[in-house]
Amino acid sequence: MDASRTRVFRAAAPATALACSALLIAGCSAAGSGGGARGAAEGGAVRAAAPRAADDLQSDYQRVIKDVLPSVVQIQAGDSLGSGVVYDGEGHVVTNAHVVGDGRSFRVTTAHSEEPLDATLVSSYPQQDLAVIKLDKVPRGVKAASFGDSSKVEVGQIVLAMGSPLGLSSSVTQGIVSATGRTVTEGRSGGGTGATIGNMVQTSAAINPGNSGGALVGLDSRVIGIPTLAATDPGLPDSAAPGIGFAIPASMVRTVADQIIAKGRVTDSGRAALGITVRTVVNDSYRPAGAAVVEVSDDGAAKKAGLRPGDVITGVGDARITTVTSLAEALAPLEPGDRTKVTYTRGGDEHSAEVTLGEQ
Structure with a gap:
């Protein structure tokens, strides 16, 4: 999915409002059947429980912020x-x-430091839009964050986003996990890498410029993702679409970071690849019509399946391919070793091949 083309829809009625209506109707029915005293007592108990629940949730928020915010820093590059x-x-x-x-x-400025600290780059991996830097000196009060299990992230889960939006260090916003398994292509404008990233976590927590690289955290104080992208409103290309942000899942963060720290670079990306260089081609109406193969790696998956320069890829699995970006998005959810059908044209004739994907 291209984040720049995300559309925003407003719900007609919140589920909580419907639930409250149902409770009120049930209460009236109970009172009408001779249970007035009991109904009044139960109503009082519900009213008393509501503030307690709000207090408990607020305490959870404050606990998580106290636990995790010391692990979130501001980076000046x-x-x-x-x-x-x-x-x-x-x-x-x-x-x-x-x-x-x-x-x-x-x-680098930490949550408790008054003066910025020096740090140097260990390595950057633009293909997944991740990087690791290292503080020259580790001050007191700075502790490592705890990263959670991405496979256990659920839609509706309450999350907090922590970072430095618009330069406002140690800021916190809240929301829920709106969806999982999103594939998003990052634009190159504003310094973006142009990466296509799969299995991203979508959240309603506000993600603004400066939040990138921060922490998306569950109520168990574990980081479930690194906020990276905010969708833009297609009607207003220069403005963000409120409530639609994306975070790289913690599992991928650990995979990349562990390799960079241990080896200085990523040697096992976990990203599926065909082993080709491609460009977008257009049809007679000047509309994108496929990804033309420019170069084929000698030991790549495409060559082993019989593809060669000049072929135009038009499909991967059930996905229709019209551009280089759509090809990247079709491959993003797949893994090295997966088998998939690749549809292509050669000399105007359509062909297909079963391809065992390699690694990027």
Whole structure:
């Protein structure tokens, strides 16, 4: 999915309002059947329970903020600001590749520090829009965040987004997990990497410029994702679509960060690939019509399946391919070793091949 084309729909009536209506109707029925005293007592109990529930939720929020905010930092890379999450006790900080950009050295401000700290780049992996930097010195009060299990993230789960939106350090917003398993293509404008990222967590928590690289956290104080993208309103391309943000899942963050810290680079991406270089081609009406193969890797999946330069890929599995981006989006949910059908044209004739995907 292309985040720049996300549409926003407003719900006609919130489910909570419907639920309250049902409770009121039930209460009236009970009173009308001779249970007035009992109904009044139960109503009083419900009213008393509501403030307690609100107090409990507020306490949960405050506990999570106290637990996790010391692990969230502000990163200054040249003239731009972003966020990061302390990954371990050695001062490694994970963030987005588009936050660090082409920089090699950074200034990092923690939740408790008055002066910025120096940090240097360990490695950046733009294909997944992740990077790791390292503090030159680890000050007191800075602790590593705890990362959760992405497979256990559920729609409706309450989450908090922590970071430095618009340069406002140590800011917190709240929302829910709106969806999981989203595939999103990041634009290149504003310093984006252009990466297509699969299995992202969609959230209603506000994600604004500067939140990138921060923490999306559940009420168990575990980081479930790294906020990375905010959708834009197709009617107003320069403005964000409220309540639609995306975070890279914690499992992928750990996969990339662990390799960078241990080896200085990513050697096992977990991203499926055909082993080709492609470009978008258009039809006679100048509309995108497929991804033309420009180059085929000698040991790549495409060559093993018989594809060659000049072929135009028009389908992967059930997905229709019209552009380079749509090809990347079709491959993003798949894994190396998966078998999929690739449809292509050669000399005007349509062909298909079963391809065992390689690794990017």
